[in-house]
Amino acid sequence: MKVKKLAHMIALMGVFAPAAGPVFAQDGAAVMQRVEITGSSIKRLAKEGALPVQVINYDTIEKSGITSTEQLIRSLSANGTGADNMTSGNNVFGADADRVSGGASYASLRGLGPNSTLVLLNGRRIATFGASAKAVDLNAIPLGAIQRVEILKDGASAIYGTDAIGGVINFILRTDYHGLEVSLNDNFTQHGGGANRRLSLLGGVGSLQKEGFNVMGSVTYDNNEKLSSHDRAFANGFQPERGLSPDTTGTPYANQLSGAGTALGTGFKRPGDPTTYLQANPLSFQGKCDSIPGMSQYQTALWKDVTAATRSTYSCAYDYGADYIINFPVERLNAVARGTLQISPDHKLFVEALYGHNKATAEFTPVQISTSLANGNAYPVGGAYYQDLSAFIPSFDKTKPIIYKWRANPWGNRMQEDVTDNARLLIGAEGVLLGKWDYRAGLSHGESTTKTALIGGYGYTSKIYSALGSGIINPWLSAGQSQTPEAMQLIESTRFNGAFQHGKTSLTQLDGNLSGEVWQLPAGPVSMAVGFDLRREGYNFAQDVDATQILLSPGNAALNEASRDIKAVYTELIIPITKELETQLALRRDHYSVFGSTTNPKISFRYQPNGMLVLRGSANKGFLAPSFTQLYSGRLSQELPNGIIDPVYCPSHPGDPAFCAIARLPYFSGGNPALKPETSKQGSLGMVIEPVRGYSASIDYWAINSQNRILNRTPQIVLANAALLSQNIIRNPDNTINYVNAGWINAAGTKTRGADVSLRGEGKLDSYKWAFNLDGTYTRSFKFAEIEGQPYQEYVGNFYSRDLYLRWKHNASLSLSRGDWSGMLIQSYSTGYKDQLPDGGKAAPPPGFNPNVKAYTKYDLSASYTGFRNVTITLGIQNLLDTDPPFTAHNVDEVVGAGWDPRVADPRGRALNVLLKYKFL
Template sequence: MKLKKLAHLIALIGVAAPAFAQSSADQPEGPIQRVEITGSSIKRVAKEGALPVQVISFDQLQKQGITSAEQLMRVISANGTGADNPTSGNNVFGPDADRVSGGASFASFRGLGPNSTLVLINGRRAPTHGKSGKAVDLNSIPMAAIQRIEILKDGASAIYGTDAIGGVMNIILKSNYQGLEATGSTNVTEAGGGNIHRASLLAGKGDLETDGYNIMGTFSFTKNEELDSRQRSFANGFQPSRGLSPDTTGTPFANQLTGAGSALGTGFTMPGDTNKYLQAGLLSLQGKCDTYPGMSQYQSDLWKDVTSPLRSKYSCAYDYGADYVMQSPSKQGNFLVRGTYKLAPDHKVFAEAIGSKSDVTSILTPAQISTSFANGNAYPVGGPYYQDLSALIPTFDKTKPILYKWRANPVGNRTQDNTTQSGRLLIGAEGTIKNWDYRVGLSRAVSTTKMDLLDGYAYTKALYSVLGSGIVNPWALPGQGQTQAAMDAINKTKYIGSFQTGRTTLDQVDGNISGQIFDLPAGPLAMAAGFDLRRESYMYHQDVAAEDILLAPGNANLNQSYRYVRAVYTEFIAPVTKDLELQLAVRHDEYSVIGGTTNPKIAFRYQPAPWLLFRGSANKGFLAPSFTQLYTGALSQELSNGVVDTVGCAQHPGDARFCAPEKFGYMSGGNPNLRPETSKQGTLGVVVEPFKGFSASLDYWAINMKDRILNRSPSIVLANPVALAGNIIRNPDGTIAYVQAGWINVAGAKTRGADLGLRGDGKFAGGYKWNATLDGTWTQSYKFAEIGNYEEYVGKFFTRDLYLRWKHSATFSVSRGDWSVLLSNTFASGYKDQLPNGGKGTPPAGFNPDVASYTTFGLSTTYTGLKNTTVTFGIQNLFDRNPPFTAHNVDDVVGAGWDPRVADPRGRAFTLNVNYKFF
């Protein structure tokens, strides 16, 4: 008996799991077909394996109106609630901000980061994102070609690779298709903006079993339209009564700064007030900040800092969070071509090509500029727009230049065009020789991302020179604008053109054999052995120097770097008794850069009764540092928002050099001394089927990680001035010269939780059939150590990820004849909100410290009564639920009054999907 026939005992943990996934689709009859789609049959107990697997079918995706990777990840409860979607990634400035991801969407199971989630296509690795290089961009997957998605919620798979610490996402594509069909879908929001349209074509000829061959191909095209924050009323960063207001004085109508030799000097006083103030705005002094759209009076009480209470009292603030783009305009094209030939009854060869092209326009708010004498961009005395505040500030010296902070709207929105082309060519063979199954493959995968700058970026020195000439008016009111001469001068400083390119490659040879060795008293002992040889490479270069362009995103150049990974593994499936079996596995990976690691795995499956199953596993994981983390060169950058030197300001209270610095430079880059991340994890679960038509599974999981690799932001360095004192480089006078940021190994993470799965089906009177599902994740604990001791983060605001107590997705469908109706639900629990100024500010009376939970419903109906046609109409976010309010400011995490890590900003949307089969 072949090992495949044991699949109902081991599901995806079997030694030939990738082969199972494909063979089940190739064979329409027999027990194997029911086994692989573990979530589609109510008779789950006899089919469940030792590890928890969630299966999402293509039919489920269509009926729920899911047309993008971002929407897909929202319905996977095991996925983290982090900044790994295009909306957050486009704007987030947090510790692990990936400023070169270019609208990519990543999986991050258990909230452990994209690097810790292994994404596979038909059981084999896919290329990582060309420019980011950290993980597979899910936008590169041809969604129209998906047959199902299998979520392995236990990490460190001994088959796929020990770097799968958070879990495995195995995307199974269609195969052995015959016919021709076209599909068109549209997803239109009720409030406008953010519409999504998709069209696809699927064709195939030849039946593998009867004709001995099959050739199939699919092509799809998706267009995402832009959605701006101004199109949604909840994107409002000025709600001071609720504890939210902007913390930026870089306004379109500039605020003046203090500084030695400037008109305001090193500080100013007001009549009858002995306090010394550090910033001033004309509109603020006149009580007219709201003259300019998006501007408001700076809320000093909310943003009060004990070391600098007088910094911005007389300044205006700007709600630049309401200028963010919630959904970037994008276009994606994907294709799959696959040919399979049957050499003999038990042998077949195949060739497969997958390709994609994604074009995403990332739009950021205009640059914020703080002028200084060192940069030569102070506003000169005698300039045509010189702003004299002497009537309001007696100490104002109008014989001296003006320093100011300004949101440079005339320069334009910082606009990037990111084009990613990815592809994989695979040839392989599968078959059976004397009851031993074999599988072998040779593949090459490439992903290339190019970024062009379209607007909003200027050469720093050239722009500063224009500002220093006085031709530009930083105090232009709405309707005034700039003179043509000023705009011509600004436009000449801009850089528009090719900016940076990244490229990853993956060459892989893999194979395995599986079969039975001999019979034990309780049944046959099955084993498998396999190998995985890979050559990975990464290249990143700037087409122009990023340091010369103001606030240009990017990393330093990294020449083509290679590493080799050689892995061997073996597994045994041993029946101990009639009801108990064990899986024993071990894998050795040898990295040419890091060294070798051996990681074992043990799992069990115990079924004492037909309606009851116990299962569990224990394993180790190993995650090597990425090319970017190791080798990226040093890059000099400047913080976009002023920050306080906590130590210096405490020693020099009121001194603007420490308490209100004009700018902060920092260095970022790779760290060749990084150690690999390691993990120990396990699961323990139970599955019950108390009666026909219902089953439930509950799996408890735990993961301990050491030496986590995180990008240390300048703000984190400054927030830890003692532990990271060596990363704060000071001038002889004590002021900060620059901050050394970059990649480090931190203490680690510990997380615990449980996954709940419910399945039910049955019949109503009158021939109606019903089906219900629920997949939920309860996170008991997530403890993380950034620098010092472990701290609990479940249910608390955090800038990197939100670790919510409970998340679930559920469906309930009813069908009869040509009609079916599906009701879907997603839920994310609430959490403790961020307090103003990191808890240093004073919340207003009645401040609600809790962010509400977020739940949405969807409703769709499908009709198949038309010849060769299937029509699905649906409503997403049925009750038009707005994202829950949060008082966090937009810095570190995008979202003025809402959080894109939790909620979908599109609101109620209507979906229409039409599929027509020509033959």
């Protein structure tokens, strides 16, 4: 093996040493490249290093019809099945949701969360998402300019420091391109909506080998169209016979509420019925809830513990889950420029500039309003639309105002425009010193800025309340009716449109390393790398207006300018013990200006006893530094959905809404400056076998234990653990809950176990070349405890509101080529899981309820032709069989998606992908 190639591998500690094969099939050129990197005489085994690394080249990505980095990462079997995608981020549900997602999407290897996956560009860090500083937004990656993607499925804190507990995803850009290439990709769905289009231009001049320089650039424009739940029949939240029905009474035709001094008083009784009811809708008494589109009679039997029968028996419900925007409009512009100067055979300098502009138009359902006498927004006596329920409720007092709960459709969908600009400038040098020491150094600065503007559906709280209290606006519109011009003019006067909030992250980095052989052993040379990493990270987040004045505004609390300095040094060794066995050792020490130092070691080995077998393994420690938001975000006031139950006092006050059906319970959340880093211990053990040339298999078993897990202590968790967290539940003198304190804590840890499997075969059949690949991940166990001291619970195969931990996921591909033609068939598969039980299992589900969500299988087919000069034509059909997402009866208040789950399935249905590429001479 050449010294330079070996040293390069040492410096990156296996990140550039490919392993278990790509998710999809790769062409022959990619295979030869991998052999050249490793320098082995055995084709398949030569590609296997001490660490499990998966490689995907850009040609494979194009042929697969993938049009965004999010799609690519979601196709990885090792990536988690969580709510870190743009569909889930478009609908802010659950108190632990990212309220400033802004169209961002994230990676989450092993399902450990975006913060635990390190995303690199050409082996270096880039700034995290400007709105939340949560992690790197995948939309910031210029997918059209990459050469390949390398996924290290092992902990790497000993190499890169924080964020690498779950693994590393490294996007490698083209660095030496000569020529001009233009490509057009059009991906549109059979059933309408959700089309994706891309236009890409790549060009370069000069040759490093011949002319001593190269200048290249790439510009890519993407346009993703909106896809609404209305466009897909499976997005139906009212299927009570299967255990699914809306549990909200915030309806377009308002439900009346009870309360002292109101028309319903503190409750009402029906003739011959001793029960006191607390909420009513005139359509419910008439059996006409379904006369309004999207509305239905509230299914009390399905949600007995969520909404008391006293409140829901005579109420209507609304399927707002079927009003979601599944994919919202996104425009992306990414540009990359790189200039490289070969100043001598052993030294080169380069400058790299990256710019990305991402505009996402998020769209939410109309605001839900619960009126009250205290807020002055009750419907007045004598108003033109006063609903007299005396015919149904003898005790109805029409001399009193009406308070009600209403989905305020006349204001329209809430819309926000999130614009993110990403930029990075890198100056670097690479080369060889004294003929044997490889070096690499770079200085970079990157920024990510996100600006959010409210562009529809939002308004000033005080103005909206005043308008509702006037009686001019009608909360009880029948089908086909509309507000009067006077009412619409009043509604328009309440609106707020304009700049709302903004955030910015920054990253300045100076790094360098030196690697080479240090001495000779009988089994071969010992090689060593030493390096340093100096970074300054910054973040700020602020509102452009007072968010408390905007009704149900979506923002986080302000965070003033915060920064931290990180200083790190590391060393690595490759030691050949025998001709068959080598070990890799790494040690890194990081010092953070905010919480001190941490030292993390790693050891791995590679043993090849013969030409058909490789054994490998690793053991290491890792850490995850708290984010700026987790440390410093301000105190934010929010509200929980209606129907919250006080677990302490509801049992002793059955039927009392003050304890058993609490309306809009307030809570506070925010940062915790006392947070400690999350730490981990992890390891892997695997083998690769090639019994016959061209046929191979690998399996790598992995285990990760973490401690001090950084979790958002949501109000739901606080209430569910009231005995352990009673200090976080602030009560009034009458024992009703005043508010709940929530926020970030160091909770208990996680324990996860599993295995990655890869199968590969390639050969010839007559004049045809074929190749088969399968990459799968088996998760044997994923356990964690929400609070320190609680027993660990198993989540694999069970419903959970944050992430799903599926037993098995895989991607398999079969490719066939002959001459100018090539084709590829891809299968994506994920196992099913136990569904969420309606009513938490407290009520017997209907006979048609299936407690298991079915497995999901999707096929993609593509064909490419290169017979025309300089032209490549690729036609593909994604979701070949037009498979709908599997049905799930989960509560849409906790996970986005009425009747389906965007964490698991692709909602677009069958789509046609057309790719045209032309290379100029």
